[in-house]
Amino acid sequence: MALGPRLDLRQSQSLVMTPQLQQAIKLLTLSNLELETFISDEIEKNPLLDTGEISTESGEGNESEQGPSEAAAQGSDEILSSGPAESESTLDMQSDTDSFSNNSVADSDGALDGQLGLNGASTSSTGSGEAPDFENMLEAEITLTDHLMDQAGAVLSGADLFIAQHIVDQIDESGYLQADLLELAQRLGVGLIDIERILGVVQTLDPVGVGARDLAECLALQAKDADRYDPAMERLIDNLELLAKGALPQLKRICGVDDEDMMDMISEIRNYDPKPGGRIGGVSVQAVVPDVFIAERAHGWIIEVNSATLPKVLVNRSYYSELKDGAQDKESKEWLNECLADANWLVKALDQRQRTIVKVATEITKQQEEFFRKGVEHLRPLTLKNVAEKIEMHESTVSRVTSNKYLSCSRGTFELKYFFTSGIQSSTGGEASSAEAVKSHIKTLIDNEDPKKILSDDKLVALLQAKGFDIARRTVAKYREALGMGSSVQRRRQKALEGKAA
Secondary structure, three states: OOOOOOOOOOOOOOOOOOHHHHHHHHHHHOOHHHHHHHHHHHHHHOOOEEEOOOOOOOOOOEEOOOOOOOOOOOOHHHHHHOOOOOOHHHHOOOOOOOOOOOOOHHHOOOOOOOOEEOOOOOOOOOOOOOOOOHHHHOOOOOOHHHHHHHHHHHHOOHHHHHHHHHHHHOEOOOOEEOOOHHHHHHHHOOOHHHHHHHHHHHOOOOOOOOOEOOHHHHHHHHHHHOOOOOHHHHHHHHOHHHHHHOOHHHHHHHHOOOHHHHHHHHHHHHOOOOOHHHHOOOOOOOOOOOOEEEEEEOOEEEEEEOOOOOOOEEEEHHHHHHHHHHOOOHHHHHHHHHHHHHHHHHHHHHHHHHHHHHHHHHHHHHHOHHHHHHOHHHOOOOOHHHHHHHHOOOHHHHHHHOOOOEEEEOOEEEEHHHHOOOEEOEOOOOOOEEHHHHHHHHHHHHHOOEOOEOOOHHHHHHHHHHOOEOOOHHHHHHHHHHOOOOOHHHHHHHHHHHHHHO
16 A cells, blocks of 8 residues: 555544633632622723623613523523623613622512512512622721730840740640741751740730640749649649540549639630631631522512622723724734623623523522521432533533532522532431431530430430431441540540539
């Protein structure tokens, strides 16, 4: 067979991640607060994007974030596979058409318009809400380092204050010193005795117990401050591991005290703070802002996206017309058309993101309706695949929608991922129960157990099986540990100590 060059024509298919597709996928994973930052960055880069009120004049002004609301809105998977907008007509809308509502349940107390119910019906809404200023609600707190240095500056100066600064810098937020004194002395070029002397001064500062190198030293500092650090208390603090095990007879022999004195010392130690630094400053806790609100009304459930943290994104068409008239060269026109296409695509993607979130939240509410009505013990097992099949989307789309997003209902605020749990089969052949519901039952049983009859894992299995849960002992132990509850032996010792201390 002769060898020679030739031309062949072949067809193949491949998935290409266009910039628009990557952006749409990214939008699905962002929470409302993250999306606000993303939108701000896009507005800075694109002169045709703006924020403001919706124009009510036909054919003039800007176009709002709320895209067309046809009865058969295209799915999230469809928009992810489609290309960018080709012309200005992509998002042409009439102000009197029905639009997707993203007003918060908290915005009104009366009849709520514009929410999407479980029956899929949607009406228009004209209300708007302003985002609560969560940052101003968080009071500025002085840090532990600043608090300690303010005190150190009043009693130390010169080289001693310099050493104190380095010691304080090595104290963590719980109040413990996280540094080796010898290494610190070598690094500063001073004697170890000077480091120990200044550490002694730091350990006298408020809060009491700060600057300790371990728990025993922390408790000892607090006992000294309370004038309770006698030889018996010293031996008790030196043997905290025996106290944790509940070895009271051995501790009484070591400390040389009777039952009454031992219980008095244990009660005293319980009043000490094992993390004294936590009372000063610390890491600011950011409030969780829900992305979806769910409320029950007479006609059913109302599900809506929280718009309080989202600015309305508009395409400034009047500005586009001005720039278009002034653009003469080809490069300027191409840049302007690209800005318009990107703006149209972003507005369309934001609108579809909201629709997809509501669609997923609606299906979660359908599946977990008993949870919203009766509590965690009625949480059903649910998977991403179950929801994806019901709403006819891909499982990965549902996963992105439920990532880093929170749902607010009458029972509190929950991450959307919370509603997806594994199932425990029923011992009676009935419907399976979710793992969270089983954990709730285990916690209830342990909280209500008789201190004189502590429930073993085997007993918990028997009680759960009597309630209809087909569960193994190792699973009960795993769930109990996940709840932060000790074994029956540990709980028996703990309750015995609590009973004697009382």
